[in-house]
Amino acid sequence: MPRDLQSLGEPVVFETAAEHVCTDVPVFAPDCRAAEARQGLTERRYECASHVVVCRDGRLCGMVRIEDLLPAPNHVTLATLMEQDPPVVAPGVDQEVVAWRAVRHAESALGMVDGEGRFVGLIPPYRMLAVLLAEHEEDLTRLGGFTKSTEAARSSSEEPVPRRFRHRLPWLLVGLLGALVAADLVGWFESQLQRTLMLAFFIPGLVYLADAVGTQTETVVVRGLSVGVAMRTMVRRELLAGLAIGLVLALVAGPLVWLRWSDPTVALCVGLAVLAACSTATITAMGLPWLLYRAGMDPAFGSGPLATVIQDLSTILIYFAIVTAVIG
Known part of the structure; x- marks a missing residue:
């Protein structure tokens, strides 16, 4: 987990989707079988393995949730298991848009692709949760009439x-x-x-x-x-x-x-x-x-x-x- 998310006392400093992306994720071809994918997951540690990314020639074809992969029969290919049209975002999209897009599509992670449709990385669940918490806090402080942050609002209320x-x-x-x-x-x-x-x-x-x-x-x-x-x-x-x-x-x-x-x-x-x-x-x-x-x-x-x-x-x-x- 990145250092800025390690403690609840430190805010999320990211603003765009590109700053949340994880590139160290499991990526397999569409014809890869479930048994081979499971074996590949056990051979090394990934930064995020909530989803298996399915790519062909560097382009995102779909994603397979880990809960769908684990019980799948050995001979089933990832092309059969994958969601063929997963929600994706571009690198420059605002972080709040990213989080709400995941909520609307009931996804715990989102794929990121560039302008040519090539796979860039995966935005993992814990980072989107941190974004939602940060944006929620910001909205509450704004509704309270403060234009900066909760810390600034608390400081002005408790100052000597x-x-x-x-x-x-x-x-x-x-x-x-x-x-x-x-x-x-x-x-x-x-x-x-x-x-x-x-x-x-x-x-x-x-x-x-x-x-x-x-x-x-x-x-x-x-x-x-x-x-x-x-x-x-x-x-x-x-x-x-x-x-x-x-x-x-x-x-x-x-x-x-x-x-x-x-x-x-x-x-x-x-x-x-x-x-x-x-x-x-x-x-x-x-x-x-x-x-x-x-x-x-x-x-x-x-x-x-x-x-x-x-x-x-x-x-x-x-x-x-x-x-x-x-x-x-």
Whole structure:
């Protein structure tokens, strides 16, 4: 057994079928009799002898399971015993595809052939079992929202307090800086607030709505990335969903503000701001996890605080830009 499979504590490092193949396997001609094949198996030790490979001129003709060979009559040829169309794989096939192909065909081993149909080797049962275990572990960690490995996930969950502090504080300091910048932004529009104090009433609500829409999109994107969903398959749907949500919220918020405070101009500003802020929040919430993911960082760790800062600042800018355009 290869060294990387000797202990359960060491992961399988292979990725393609070619890296799992065993070439030291019993190979006989189709006209070889069962007694001769059994005698050949006892003359030396093979790396894998779960199947007898039947080849003619180097090309794979079929395979015989060892449990079929052992009780077979002496005079029966391997051509009679063999499975004539066994499942095979090419050297470059992904290891997960190899394992699942064996499961679907109820085979404990698979033959490997090159582009010309020549026999390369046999992928033995213990290696395919190791692949299935490794891929299963990887899928579980992805579904849990981790993009690296179980070991990395366990490390981040069990890390000591000082390391947790170092990992989380920088992102929160970014959030604090964003809050200070947001205060400056509001100060830039002090004249508008002095003329219409009511405008200040809606800043927290607008910021909350944009953050909520962005958080929903961010959750969907992070989950999608964690389970291997391509970003291009999520972009269009999330953009349309964000636009639709913003439009509905705007159509609800505008009339309610008008009815409650009897100011159609402020209601118009709030409605337009809700539509624009929710739409841009969706873009931000999609872009940041993707950028962090591409940079090799865990998007679930830093995209939240950073996205909140950007969404809050953009919401305030959008709101007062609309106020300036509508009210002056």
